[in-house]
Amino acid sequence: MAAEKLAITVVQSPAVIAAKATLKAKWLAAAQTTGGVPDEALANLDEAVDESVFAFALSLASGNANDPKVVSFLAAPHNWYGMSVPGSRTTFDNPDTLYRSIPVDPASSYVITGKVHGQKPVDFNFSLYSSTNATLSNLAGDQLGTNADGSFFINANSSPTGGGNQIQLVSGAASIFVRDTINEWGVQQFNSLAIKRTPSASTQSQSADALATTLAATLQTSAAAAPFIAYNTLAYAQPANTLPAPSLGGTGGRLANQAASYAAFQLADDEALVLNVNLGGAKYFIAPAYGRWTITTDYINHTQTLNNTQAVPNPDGTYTFVISPKDPGVYNWVDTAGLHQGFLNPRWQGLPATPASQGPSASAQLVKLSDVRTILPATTKYVTAAERQAQLAARAASYASRYAP
Incomplete structure (x- = not known):
């Protein structure tokens, strides 16, 4: 203090x-x-x-x-x-x-x-x-x-x-x-x-x-200005809405034993990115969305970030997220908080000492928001407007305890 x-x-x-x-x-x-x-x-x-x-x-x-x-x-x-x-x-x-x-x-x-x-x-x-x-x-x-x-x-x-x-x-x-x-x-x-x-x-x-x-x-x-421009360079090393394979950290202040990927997103109101993720044995994963200045905005009142406990896994242990500015009605919604351009930085931590047969991986697919449900797994959890509000209320309440005296 x-x-x-x-x-x-x-x-x-x-x-x-x-x-x-x-x-x-x-x-x-x-x-x-x-x-x-x-x-x-x-x-x-x-x-x-x-x-x-x-x-x-x-x-x-x-x-x-x-x-x-x-x-x-x-x-x-x-x-x-x-x-x-x-x-x-x-x-x-x-x-x-x-x-x-x-x-x-x-x-x-x-x-x-x-x-x-x-x-x-x-x-x-x-x-x-x-x-x-x-x-x-x-x-x-x-x-x-x-x-x-x-x-x-x-x-x-x-x-x-x-x-x-x-x-x-x-x-x-x-x-x-x-x-x-x-x-x-x-x-x-x-x-x-x-x-x-x-x-x-x-x-x-x-x-x-x-x-x-x-x-x-x-x-x-x-x-x-160096940290900002350095990470921009990483994210724009490939076309927007494409996700490179994750790499281990250790440079530029990254966590040495963490796997991560960097990408830029650019979405219209009627578009979404469908992100499919394999944990590769990691204990922890997060799918976050960032603004143009490489920081979050309001992740307390929006699902701007979702980790592997906050999200619902697929039956096989993989995860599917929908990243978009508008609510797709999917529980695993990574809300860009209204932003149409920004960055993604999925990351995996607590990787096993002996690598799993399939390591950490993620892929992104750009789709029309109206087509999202046609390509999601059959087991996808959907939410009503009331259920979304309950999800957000629980999120804010769980965060509030972080700074309780």
């Missing part, structure tokens, strides 16, 4: 507000080179810029390697403990994942303490990042040793021979990026987490004014 309060103050600085205009212009110019900018995307541009800037501010508010803090970001706007917190979504945020970042220095030693609760995440990872978000190592949840009550500690230091839970801080390490992913909202609990430098070091926190000066300077650089 302290970091969020500080970040809110920082983004209200006149210098940061002025720098946003530069960032916005860069985003527009970058988007014009990859797919263009429809009018509906312009309506979401200010929101996307604001959230990206707040994410930068949260990163600065996370302290430094001498006095690190565990700070959550890449989240939708929320209210908790009487505080209204802006959104901090960037570059294909996942509403099923709690993202946390911790600054570290290879010359220092740290102890990370935490607890895995009874209803644990379906998948969680501790990724060691360089200053450019290259993955240097990854400690997966199934590699983590815990006590009977779920508590654990991780030694993070430069030692190459540490026992138990350890993250070796190799040369170039700059942060530990933590992902806890749930597929049962309101049931599964994110892990508790804290960090201490050992031994502790005296440090002087930077003022909000100093952080604002740093943030304003960052927003003036080309680096602030």
Whole structure:
């Protein structure tokens, strides 16, 4: 909470507000080179810029390697403990994942303490990042040793021979990026987490004014636009409405042991994409739709994302989703929230150590909305208007518990 309060103050600085205009212009110019900018995307541009800037501010508010803090970001706007917190979504945020970042220095030693609760995440990872978000190592949840009550500690230091839970801080390490992913909202609990430098070091926190000066300077650089344009390039590497085979992550900040695919969609009101998915033994899958600026919009009140628990599987364990701006009357509807152009980033996590006979895969077929029912499996679950409202009400209620005091 302290970091969020500080970040809110920082983004209200006149210098940061002025720098946003530069960032916005860069985003527009970058988007014009990859797919263009429809009018509906312009309506979401200010929101996307604001959230990206707040994410930068949260990163600065996370302290430094001498006095690190565990700070959550890449989240939708929320209210908790009487505080209204802006959104901090960037570059294909996942509403099923709690993202946390911790600054570290290879010359220092740290102890990370935490607890895995009874209803644990379906998948969680501790990724060691360089200053450019290259993955240097990854400690997966199934590699983590815990006590009977779920508590654990991780030694993070430069030692190459540490026992138990350890993250070796190799040369170039700059942060530990933590992902806890749930597929049962309101049931599964994110892990508790804290960090201490050992031994502790005296440090002087930077003022909000100093952080604002740093943030304003960052927003003036080309680096602030790099994540956005890099992912646009991935999505537009093939024609819109076509989905390339999934690949393992590890570059550009992607989770190293995750399979994912990137694609652009372009749909008219009377069109839909039918997405057929094979989990390939993965514990977790999500089918999300994003706007032109590579972030979600309102996934709380729309089925803008559906995971393998929220959706209904086919009898053979595969999944079929319908992606469209208008409601097709199908339970597994990935609602683009009215957007006709944007991006898809299906992803698979918790992949088996021994690959399944058929690995993760997905295919997309562009169809007329009126023809959707003719190509869906016979076992497809359909919904009435009242059933859709019940589905959405249950979704919003399950999400609300995330920020309950």
